[in-house]
Amino acid sequence: MAVSLQRGLVLRLITTIVVLFLLDAVACYYTAMHFSNVVYDRWLVDSARSLTTALKVDNNRISLDLPHVARDIFQFDEIDKTYFRVSSGTVLIAGDTRLPQASGTVNEQEHFLDTDIDRIPVRLVAVKISRSLLPAPVLIEVAETLNKRLRLRREIVLAMVAPQLTLIATAIAAAWLGISLGLKPLTTLAEQLEARGHDNLSPVPEQGLPREARVLVSKMNGLFSRLEHSMAMQRRFIADAAHQLRTPLAAVLLHAERAEQARSALDREEGGNALRSLHSAAQRATRVSHQLLSLARAEPDAIRDEDFKPTDLVALARRIGEEWIPHALVQNSDFGLAVPSHPVIVPVHAGLLTECISNLIDNALRYAGPHSCITLSVSDLPVPTIAVEDNGPGVPLQERARIFERFYRLPSSNVSGCGLGLSIVSEIAKTHRAKVRVEDASTGRGARFVIAFA
Amino acid sequence: MRLLLVEDDPDLRIAMVNHLRRSKFEIECISDGQDALENLTAREYDLGIIDIGLPRLDGLTLVRSLRRRSRGLPIIIVTARDSLADRIDGLECGADDYLVKPFEYAELEARIRALLRRHRADRKLTVKIGALQFTPGEPHVRLNDTDVRLPAKEAALLEILVLRSGKVVRKTEIADRLTRRGDPPTDTAIEICVHRLRRRLGPHGLNVRTLRGFGYLLESSATNGG
Numbered sequence A: 001m002a003v004s005l006q007r008g009l010v011l012r013l014i015t016t017i018v019v020l021f022l023l024d025a026v027a028c029y030y031t032a033m034h035f036s037n038v039v040y041d042r043w044l045v046d047s048a049r050s051l052t053t054a055l056k057v058d059n060n061r062i063s064l065d066l067p068h069v070a071r072d073i074f075q076f077d078e079i080d081k082t083y084f085r086v087s088s089g090t091v092l093i094a095g096d097t098r099l100p101q102a103s104g105t106v107n108e109q110e111h112f113l114d115t116d117i118d119r120i121p122v123r124l125v126a127v128k129i130s131r132s133l134l135p136a137p138v139l140i141e142v143a144e145t146l147n148k149r150l151r152l153r154r155e156i157v158l159a160m161v162a163p164q165l166t167l168i169a170t171a172i173a174a175a176w177l178g179i180s181l182g183l184k185p186l187t188t189l190a191e192q193l194e195a196r197g198h199d200n201l202s203p204v205p206e207q208g209l210p211r212e213a214r215v216l217v218s219k220m221n222g223l224f225s226r227l228e229h230s231m232a233m234q235r236r237f238i239a240d241a242a243h244q245l246r247t248p249l250a251a252v253l254l255h256a257e258r259a260e261q262a263r264s265a266l267d268r269e270e271g272g273n274a275l276r277s278l279h280s281a282a283q284r285a286t287r288v289s290h291q292l293l294s295l296a297r298a299e300p301d302a303i304r305d306e307d308f309k310p311t312d313l314v315a316l317a318r319r320i321g322e323e324w325i326p327h328a329l330v331q332n333s334d335f336g337l338a339v340p341s342h343p344v345i346v347p348v349h350a351g352l353l354t355e356c357i358s359n360l361i362d363n364a365l366r367y368a369g370p371h372s373c374i375t376l377s378v379s380d381l382p383v384p385t386i387a388v389e390d391n392g393p394g395v396p397l398q399e400r401a402r403i404f405e406r407f408y409r410l411p412s413s414n415v416s417g418c419g420l421g422l423s424i425v426s427e428i429a430k431t432h433r434a435k436v437r438v439e440d441a442s443t444g445r446g447a448r449f450v451i452a453f454a
Numbered sequence B: 001m002r003l004l005l006v007e008d009d010p011d012l013r014i015a016m017v018n019h020l021r022r023s024k025f026e027i028e029c030i031s032d033g034q035d036a037l038e039n040l041t042a043r044e045y046d047l048g049i050i051d052i053g054l055p056r057l058d059g060l061t062l063v064r065s066l067r068r069r070s071r072g073l074p075i076i077i078v079t080a081r082d083s084l085a086d087r088i089d090g091l092e093c094g095a096d097d098y099l100v101k102p103f104e105y106a107e108l109e110a111r112i113r114a115l116l117r118r119h120r121a122d123r124k125l126t127v128k129i130g131a132l133q134f135t136p137g138e139p140h141v142r143l144n145d146t147d148v149r150l151p152a153k154e155a156a157l158l159e160i161l162v163l164r165s166g167k168v169v170r171k172t173e174i175a176d177r178l179t180r181r182g183d184p185p186t187d188t189a190i191e192i193c194v195h196r197l198r199r200r201l202g203p204h205g206l207n208v209r210t211l212r213g214f215g216y217l218l219e220s221s222a223t224n225g226g
Helices: A005-052 A068-075 A147-182 A184-195 A211-264 A268-297 A313-330 A350-368 A421-431 B010-022 B033-042 B059-069 B084-092 B105-122 B152-163 B171-179 B187-204
Strands: A055-058 A061-064 A082-088 A091-095 A111-117 A120-129 A138-145 A308-312 A334-338 A345-349 A373-379 A385-389 A434-440 A447-453 B002-006 B026-030 B047-051 B075-079 B097-100 B127-129 B132-134 B140-143 B146-149 B206-211 B215-220
Touching (some): A005 A147, A061 A091, A147 A184, A211 A268, A313 A345, B010 B026, B010 B105, B105 B127, B152 B187
Parallel strands (some): B047 B075, B075 B097
Antiparallel strands (some): A308 A345, B140 B146
16 A cells, blocks of 8 residues: 555644644643742742841941851752852842842832843842932842753643643644554455455445545446456457458468478479468468557557547558559559648547558459559548549448448458458548448449548 | 668578578678668678667667768668658668568568669660660660660659559659659649650560559569569
8 A cells, every 4th residue: 555544644643732732841841940930939039028127227227137057048958059149239248159140120019030140040139229218229139040940941831732632642643543444345355356356347336335435436337337348359359350360260271281281292283272372371371460559559558649640641542552553553453542732630549540551452453453543532522531542343322331330341252351451441530530431432333431530 | 783781680690691692682681780880881782681679789870870970881670670750760860661561582582673773874884774874964774785865754764663563653753753854744744754764664574654644654574673
């Protein structure tokens, strides 16, 4: 199977879900970050403000009265490390000098900053305190490492993502199962088709199939029936063809045996006769094989539209006729060409039409016999036509409808043939959407075959 | 006349060789394309008959390589493939004629002789048709060992008939050939010219045959001479 419908559907579904999930995870992370900051920033501000209670003013000098125990409590945390600094203007009152300077103007509001101390990322809050008791505004800065925040974020993200992952897995499994159940009729169908013999072209039952599959199956059944029909035609044709070839070949065998025996018995005349019969039987087999090939070439499947090209019927007829001149001369027939002096252009398949006209000329030469008069003509009034006329025995009215059938032969005829020539003519005319007809020759005696292009 | 036959099917080869020997051709056979190529470059032949389906080197390739080496050798291709495309391929690769299997020996022989005559005429060598000996460019022809001087128009007509011997010559081709010396001739003028030539050749067993609508063809009632 080149493309799995099921895999394709599930893959598309998974892709969509995964993309959505990733977007959701990003959103989730930022939400977690926001809330962890809201919570811990509050604490940080509280810590900063709690330091203001330890501010003392003595002779206009501000100091921080923070006992060691209190300082330890302030800075103690199992998880995070806390730094602080209290300053007024450029004067450091207490705390850590490693804290980075908060940039910009700091007012009564809390000012937050993400920065780092000794390359460890911290969250810093700066609060400016100005009270009537204080001789100058005091800047309190408190910074804290991020461990607690990160942990909280991780926990929030995990809490949100884990159920989602489960949900996704369930959805994919459900989709896989659902699709495979939905496609079940198709796989059953495939198994049925695979189990068939190579020549079983009977229709596939349509009941029990979902509507979508039924359309496919009904089209397939249509194709099967057409295939069945064309295969039956093909089989019949091959059987007929083998039969047609078998007859002249049987004659070849018999005459060859006769000739061999005659030679050993020194019967010259008998031998000569046998060889002549052998020759004509071989000629017949040759002709049949050639015609069978032509017939195969005239099959609609073997013809491509681009092989049809605008062609001058006058030039084509002249070329085909010239090929037949030696044959006409051998039997002393008067073979002529009658064409207008201007070209007659029609889109044709030159190879096939050559075959078609050749068959008509061949027939005329054979049926009209030695010393006959045969004319190949082209005309363009009222429609472009090519015609072959002879002065032979002609075709009786009641036979005219049947002579174009495959393997049909005139009952009265004693000319050897296999009844394929005219069916080739008719098939080729059909591929050109041309009409072929037989009528009395213009002189009254003989046949005239006309191919009229419409 | 030395011919080379390149054919790998032994039955067909034996039959062809027997026929060709009876027609007094000197004939050599090779069953393989590669050998044929080596042989043909080493020795001189007057004509090659080559099958397309050959072992080692196929016929079309063989003809192509031969055409590159010696342009002059006339070649007839013999093959079982007969679609239009195959024929076109065969002639485009440089062969002079194309014969489809199965064929009758008479047809092969007629084509060999026509090709040899055309080839000789092309090289301005004397061509023999029955009692006629014709050398292109010479002012006279030999009829039954007598030199005959032909008027210019008849000589030109005879030349084109001989060059195309065995094949029909269209009236328009004759008109083209005769126009070179002045105005294009009328149909009647061509017919008169043909009539005169016919009267001159008739007693020697040669005929200029009229084929209605097609044109003219030179034929000899005697057996064709190589």
